[in-house]
Amino acid sequence: MTTTRAAARAVTQTATRATTRPHPLRLLALRTWLPVVLIVWWWLASAGSRSLYFPPLSTILETLQHDWLGPGLTANLLPSLGKFLAGFLIAAACGIVFGLLIGMSRTLAAAVEPIVQFLRSLPPPVLLPIGILVFGIGAPMNIAIIAFGAVWPTLLNTIDGVRSLDSQVRDMSRSYRLTLGQRVRYIVVPNAGPQIFAGLRTTLQISIILIVVSEMVASVNGIGYYLLNSQQTFAVPQTWAGTLLLGALGYVANLLFLRIESRVLRWHSGMRAASGKDA
Amino acid sequence: MTTNTTVLDSGAALRPSPPQARRRRHPAATSAGRFVLGAGTVVLALAFWEVLSRTGALPPDAIPPASAVLAEFAAQLFLPAFWASLWATLSVALLGLVLIIVIATPLALLIGLVKPFAESTWFLVEFLKPIPPVALIPLGLLLWGPSPGMKLFLIVLGALWPLLTQLVYGVKEVNGVATDMARSYRLGWWLTTSRLVAPSILPFALTGLRISAAIAIIVAVVTEMIGGATGLGQGIVVAQSAGALTQMYALILAAGLLGLGLNAAFRAAEKPLLFWHPSMREEASR
Amino acid sequence: MTTQPTTTEPNPGAPNPAAPATPPFGDVLLELEQLRKSYGSTQILDGVDLSVRRGEFVCIVGPSGSGKTTLLKCMAGLLDPSGGRTVFEGETVTEPPAKLAVVFQDYSRSLLLWMTVAANIGLPLKNKLPKAGRPARIEEVLRAVGLSGKGGLYPWQMSGGMQQRAAIARGLAYQPDVLLMDEPFAAVDAQTRIELEDLVLRVRQDFDTTVIFVTHDIDEAVYLGDRVIILSGAPTKVTRNITVDLPRPRDQRDTKLLPDYARLRAEVFELIQAAQSHASIA
Numbered sequence: 117m118t119t120t121r122a123a124a125r126a127v128t129q130t131a132t133r134a135t136t137r138p139h140p141l142r143l144l145a146l147r148t149w150l151p152v153v154l155i156v157w158w159w160l161a162s163a164g165s166r167s168l169y170f171p172p173l174s175t176i177l178e179t180l181q182h183d184w185l186g187p188g189l190t191a192n193l194l195p196s197l198g199k200f201l202a203g204f205l206i207a208a209a210c211g212i213v214f215g216l217l218i219g220m221s222r223t224l225a226a227a228v229e230p231i232v233q234f235l236r237s238l239p240p241p242v243l244l245p246i247g248i249l250v251f252g253i254g255a256p257m258n259i260a261i262i263a264f265g266a267v268w269p270t271l272l273n274t275i276d277g278v279r280s281l282d283s284q285v286r287d288m289s290r291s292y293r294l295t296l297g298q299r300v301r302y303i304v305v306p307n308a309g310p311q312i313f314a315g316l317r318t319t320l321q322i323s324i325i326l327i328v329v330s331e332m333v334a335s336v337n338g339i340g341y342y343l344l345n346s347q348q349t350f351a352v353p354q355t356w357a358g359t360l361l362l363g364a365l366g367y368v369a370n371l372l373f374l375r376i377e378s379r380v381l382r383w384h385s386g387m388r389a390a391s392g393k394d395a
Numbered sequence: 396m397t398t399n400t401t402v403l404d405s406g407a408a409l410r411p412s413p414p415q416a417r418r419r420r421h422p423a424a425t426s427a428g429r430f431v432l433g434a435g436t437v438v439l440a441l442a443f444w445e446v447l448s449r450t451g452a453l454p455p456d457a458i459p460p461a462s463a464v465l466a467e468f469a470a471q472l473f474l475p476a477f478w479a480s481l482w483a484t485l486s487v488a489l490l491g492l493v494l495i496i497v498i499a500t501p502l503a504l505l506i507g508l509v510k511p512f513a514e515s516t517w518f519l520v521e522f523l524k525p526i527p528p529v530a531l532i533p534l535g536l537l538l539w540g541p542s543p544g545m546k547l548f549l550i551v552l553g554a555l556w557p558l559l560t561q562l563v564y565g566v567k568e569v570n571g572v573a574t575d576m577a578r579s580y581r582l583g584w585w586l587t588t589s590r591l592v593a594p595s596i597l598p599f600a601l602t603g604l605r606i607s608a609a610i611a612i613i614v615a616v617v618t619e620m621i622g623g624a625t626g627l628g629q630g631i632v633v634a635q636s637a638g639a640l641t642q643m644y645a646l647i648l649a650a651g652l653l654g655l656g657l658n659a660a661f662r663a664a665e666k667p668l669l670f671w672h673p674s675m676r677e678e679a680s681r
Numbered sequence: 682m683t684t685q686p687t688t689t690e691p692n693p694g695a696p697n698p699a700a701p702a703t704p705p706f707g708d709v710l711l712e713l714e715q716l717r718k719s720y721g722s723t724q725i726l727d728g729v730d731l732s733v734r735r736g737e738f739v740c741i742v743g744p745s746g747s748g749k750t751t752l753l754k755c756m757a758g759l760l761d762p763s764g765g766r767t768v769f770e771g772e773t774v775t776e777p778p779a780k781l782a783v784v785f786q787d788y789s790r791s792l793l794l795w796m797t798v799a800a801n802i803g804l805p806l807k808n809k810l811p812k813a814g815r816p817a818r819i820e821e822v823l824r825a826v827g828l829s830g831k832g833g834l835y836p837w838q839m840s841g842g843m844q845q846r847a848a849i850a851r852g853l854a855y856q857p858d859v860l861l862m863d864e865p866f867a868a869v870d871a872q873t874r875i876e877l878e879d880l881v882l883r884v885r886q887d888f889d890t891t892v893i894f895v896t897h898d899i900d901e902a903v904y905l906g907d908r909v910i911i912l913s914g915a916p917t918k919v920t921r922n923i924t925v926d927l928p929r930p931r932d933q934r935d936t937k938l939l940p941d942y943a944r945l946r947a948e949v950f951e952l953i954q955a956a957q958s959h960a961s962i963a
Binding site: 148154169229230234237244249332352367 | 428433457458515519523524530531533613631640653
Binding site: 282284285287288290291292293294295298302303306307309383384386387390 | 754757758759782783785787805808855
């Protein structure tokens, strides 16, 4: 993990060194021309398409609207989102709590290290068959798979964040006789904050992967189920529509997450902005 | 874009904390002590699993005893089919990584150095990056069927972004300060590239590559599980549907060991390549 | 090693009759008795004896590589000595005492970056003062260090000098009987350093605090201290204990023009040189 932290530090400096930006309108034009051209090209190129595999974009969008803005919303989208959110929150909470415990106890860290290293190296989707055997098919299984498969980045990053506490801060907190609770609340957790969030972002990405995959193999509703079902029944526009929807959801989830991160870690982004002159 | 400290790659995260004002002799203070603790927990966990499974506390039709799984794993090691499926997964993931390097390097140079290019592709990259790679699997299956080519395509598309992002950071970093030094000492193109640019980008490249590798394995396994392309993932699903539970668990164990092995390989590569990097000295300096 | 009894006193800490400018000090506040510390086979502290009276300003100097920081950590109860003991207000120190505060060397590492300066100062007060009393105390110490109205800033929004002022304010707010300072000005520029030296002298007066000040800077030690303790190179012992009988209040210009100042400075310099060369031979 060490290189990442160094890389992050370097990035901070790069970001602040970033030279003067062009005019906002020019920037907007620069940033939007390519996506616009691509979408227009897709629209025109596929407009009269007879190909089974590449239906017209208009058909895909109609399918998207028909399948996902109507009854599909409650039948498939909301259950997926609910399961995803539950799984992600459980993974996040467990990762942070156990990460704090392991990070603060060297004995515990040494004891669990081999098992943790093995479990986090496991490609999470291979847990699916076990999940099906233990939980059967349905929401509990989907949630359990996310919680167990996505917890590791947060856990490891929290451990590393706790460990990264400066020795002088540790001395300071002891010499001012802060209680254990105060140390955890005011020092250990905020200090690990940036790394916890970096871990949470990966946990988020894995959670999305896992909700999709677990619904593909062990669910009777949800986006993953819909997507695989449409592929297997050769419902091509539906497959395209589902893929687009998932892409959009991934994008929005990431955006929301970044919003929350910058809100919670206000001090950190402020410091990074200021580090140009005082690092 | 905030710093991308993402981390499927926390390689050294469990490294022991620096020896700090310790009061008593600590069981985790020596490497031997840590080994005993770690090995002890593994043995204990396996024994616990064994007992729970034998006594029926765990459903035996879902979780067979540890000893049976370990025995099956050992037996698998002698089966050519096992190595074939392991290789099918690993080779396509490695091939994907090579392709990713080939694609990401020029892209990163362009994005890092050519401002209009960076701005023009910004939205596209930011949109494609968070898309879950598995979302494309059904589409890939639909278009190309369960072929190695499809697997490769999905791996490249899903695992390209971490390396690309890190490389762009690296390129921008070099472009900032160190090149002034190179110019003022008139180092020339070759010396600048080999002694300055490459070593500065290397830490970023390795970080990105490690995350990309983890995602590549995930995508490969999922494609095999869902699409039925040959490999470990397919083996796991086949074993499950055939009710060969011990074999299924043995293959899952193999998948975990494969991930562990990849991580260890990256860590082993980092040590000689990045010996000068502050991260490698952290323990000594604290 | 010289043995001429210039200004050395056999009984450290006792009021010096030859120095009327030095105020009389109170009872013994902190005492080190044959303090030893070793890591494995490396011995850092080799039986350090020291006694500090209430109200004194004691500077500890030593060649680089002498265990200054180790010594300070043992005094502060942050490190357990391998032998001997620290006695603070009559009790053996086994953990950081409640009436002792430390100002650390590197302000950028001891202030919490995620808290405003006021919150940084307020954090140690959580166990000392009820909530209602804290803002007034924080404002008082901020004023004392010249940071009035700056409590809402984050440390990283301040210059190095301001950050170290904030760290000093945190120590003062804790209302310790003794303030330990570990090379507090090592990382600030020369001009800021001069300002902060005078600041420390002033707040010591205003808050009536005992100060133990570790530094590697000879001028600083002589300028600030009532006494200068000179350490040998590792393994570290106290080699000399010099009373600084310069008049107070001290002044950056006038005090440093005094012949006595030059004499003391030269003496400390020679002792440190001797300790250093001794250490490099050993």
